[in-house]
Amino acid sequence: DQQVKQNSPSLSVQEGRISILNCDYTNSMFDYFLWYKKYPAEGPTFLISISSIKDKNEDGRFTVFLNKSAKHLSLHIVPSQPGDSAVYFCATRMDTGRRALTFGSGTRLQVQP
Amino acid sequence: GAVVSQHPSWVICKSGTSVKIECRSLDFQATTMFWYRQFPKQSLMLMATSNEGSKATYEQGVEKDKFLINHASLTLSTLTVTSAHPEDSSFYICSARRDTNQPQHFGDGTRLSIL
Numbered sequence: 001d002q003q004v005k006q007n008s009p010s011l012s013v014q015e016g017r018i019s020i021l022n023c024d025y026t027n028s029m030f031d032y033f034l035w036y037k038k039y040p041a042e043g044p045t046f047l048i049s050i051s052s053i054k055d056k057n058e059d060g061r062f063t064v065f066l067n068k069s070a071k072h073l074s075l076h077i078v079p080s081q082p083g084d085s086a087v088y089f090c091a092t093r094m095d096t097g098r099r100a101l102t103f104g105s106g107t108r109l110q111v112q113p
Numbered sequence: 114g115a116v117v118s119q120h121p122s123w124v125i126c127k128s129g130t131s132v133k134i135e136c137r138s139l140d141f142q143a144t145t146m147f148w149y150r151q152f153p154k155q156s157l158m159l160m161a162t163s164n165e166g167s168k169a170t171y172e173q174g175v176e177k178d179k180f181l182i183n184h185a186s187l188t189l190s191t192l193t194v195t196s197a198h199p200e201d202s203s204f205y206i207c208s209a210r211r212d213t214n215q216p217q218h219f220g221d222g223t224r225l226s227i228l
Contacts, residue, residue: 034216043119043206043219044157089156099213100147105156 003027004092006104014112019077021107023090026071030092034101035064035075038087047088048075080111116140117209119220127228128199134192134223136207142187143209147217148180151204163190197227 005024013019021035031052036044050057050064050073057064063076077084087108091101116139124132136146145164149157161182163169169182179201181193190209194201204224208217 036219041122041222041224043117043208043221046216046218049216100159100162101217102159103156 004102004104006107010108012110013080016079019080021075021088023073029094031095032093034091036089082111085111117218117220123224125226132194136190138188138209145210146190147208148192149206199227202227
């Protein structure tokens, strides 16, 4: 049973427009959320995170929004650039135990020039 | 930024061979390292969590005698796939974390192909 879901396997956006990647989770015990970006044959690169006490965190072109009541988070990239084309994974963890990450299945973003 | 180095990046070997993969945190001390496996077009699946100086914690369904993990120092963890078979072919990725309040930083992965 998937605890973290990224229902869109792919997304295509025009350069300069906003990219919105979505992620849903089922376990209300998750309290820390991260987004990673991954290029083929490379490991994921940490992008941005948010703790459950916040509903928004911004870092340059990247903003993560968290809606705890809906168990939903999203990553906004604006403006999108061709170099943003990659697979984006959301990940979550609980604030207890090993604090291991649980990953979504990823969304492949393609930014068209 | 935090750098995690994983070596080798690609291994092709015969069935029955044991393969060792190294994961090093280059510019920080990692109290915890993680090993993941990724099948094509699927998510990263956690295999085990490794703390320096103690035994690794394996996820359900992961054979600890098959996937040996050693975390001998705060900057090095190794994963040994023993007597590898074609079904062990996959992309293996490690990650390292300074402490529980920091994000995990990933290596570039090792593509293992068993013939």
